[in-house]
Amino acid sequence: MSLRRLFAIVVKELRQMRRDRITLAMIVGIPVMQLILFGYAINLNLRGLDTGVADQANTAASRAVVMDMVATGVIxxxxxxxxxxxxxxxLRRGEISIGIAIPADFDRRRYDGREAVQVLVDGSDTVVQSAAIQLSQMPLDNTPTSNAKSPRIGGGQISVVSFYNPERRSAINIVPGLIGVILTMTMVLFTGVAIVRERERGNMELLIATPVTRSELMIGKVLPYAAIGLVQTTVVLALGVWLFDVPVRGGVFDVYLASILLILANLTLGLLISTKAQSQFQAMQMTFFVFLPSILLSGFMFPFAGMPKVVQWLAEALPLTHFLRLIRGVMLRGADLWELWPDVLALVAFTAVMMTLAISRFRKRLD
Structure with a gap:
């Protein structure tokens, strides 16, 4: 064992890492990214949940009750x-997470001590259910309307009705999201190494000699993996229904159409990465930088509504964010895909932009 030779190898590795900008970025970037995401962006205490109000009583007392609920900051x-x-x-279309229903005889119900308000909850997200329960714990003033200066709700007079997942089973919320997580991880990685692998194996020389255009090459790279993505979707969907009894309340065709939108978005993103990476290992490193924010900010692991607005805007640029809204809307709430058109349009636009950038960056040459 020669300490001199050992020291020479250590210095050589340090210099090599210094020249590898991707590795250098991971050394500093990953700890910083995780610290910021977990410390600032992720918040389990939901606030400002999108809410719809149906106040059929429309009295001073009923309006005061709604204001009391808003004052909690939950809705x-x-x-x-x-x-x-x-x-x-x-709720079914995913436009709101909570609905407040106040009947026309609200004042009489409140005075008699009966159920006076219903909170309708999108139970496909179990965290939202937990947040809605806070509203049912507000105290209620049972005095008549004419004497009540600030009517308050609670004491069993407010009921929380959970739809789509009344049993609060976590598998119902997680399994549809797993389709998106698996497709994001595999599709971006598959195409992320596609162009780089051609260079490393020497196949790029053969492709350069052919009349294949850049567009034909890129689209040809995408289509086989799209079929693989549909196979993965089928496997996760079948196991979810069989093992965990996850419902498919919407159309199966809509499920696959939403999946192909995500598959294409991720494949084109992977192609763009492959035009930038110099090696397969570097492509894998760059894929990790995409996968980590996707799984943390999309709403799969942590509630989207609990994130700061700036982080929510960032999450809107991630394909997985839009897919989760689509797949949960179709599978759990029975919504039609056309009713969720903003997220469909976002995935189509993302795919078009990524494919355009990938084609423009790719050159049929070895340098």
Whole structure:
């Protein structure tokens, strides 16, 4: 054992890492990214949940009750409805997470000590259910309306009704999201190493000699992996239904259409990475930088509504964020894909931009 030779090898590795900008970025970037995400962006205490209100009583007392609920900070009214049925439509389409239904005889119910308010909850997210329970714990003043200066709700007079997952089974929320997580991890990685692998194996020389255009090469790289992604979707979907009894309330065709939108978005992102990476290992490193924010900020592991607005805007640029809304809306709430068109449009636009950038960056040459 020669300490001199050992020291020479250590210095050589340090110099090599210094020249590898991706590795250097991971050394500093990963700890910083995780610290910021877990310390600042991720918050399990939900605030400002999108809420619809159907106040059929429309009295001073009923309006005061709604204001008391808003004052908790848990809800943020963004929709007004005329009936509980209209609130249910908003819930099904994913436009709101909570609905507040106040009947026309609210004052009489409150005075008699009966159930006076219903909180309708999108139970496909178990964290939202837990946040909604806070509203049912507000105290209620049972005095008549004419004497009540600030009517308060609670004492069993407010009921929380959970839809789509009344048993609060975590598998119902997790399994649809796993489709997106698995597709994000595998699809980006597969195409991320595609172009680099051609260079390392010497196949790029053969492709350069052919009349294949850049667009044909890129699209040809994507299509086989798209079929693989559909196979993965089928496996996760079948096991989820069989092992965990996860419902598919919407159309199966819509499930696969949403999946192909995510598959194409991730494949084109992987192609863009492959045009930048110099080696397969470097492509894997760059894929990790995409996968980590996707799984943490998309709403799969932590509630989207608990994140600061700036982080939510960042998460909107991630394909997985939009896919989770689509797949949970279709599978758990029975929504049609066309009702969730903003997220469909976002995935289509992302795919078009990534493919355009990948084609423009790729050159049929070895340098």
């Amino acid at each position: 943020k009214p963004i929709r007004s409805a005329t009936s509980p049925q209209e609130l249910m439509e908003y």
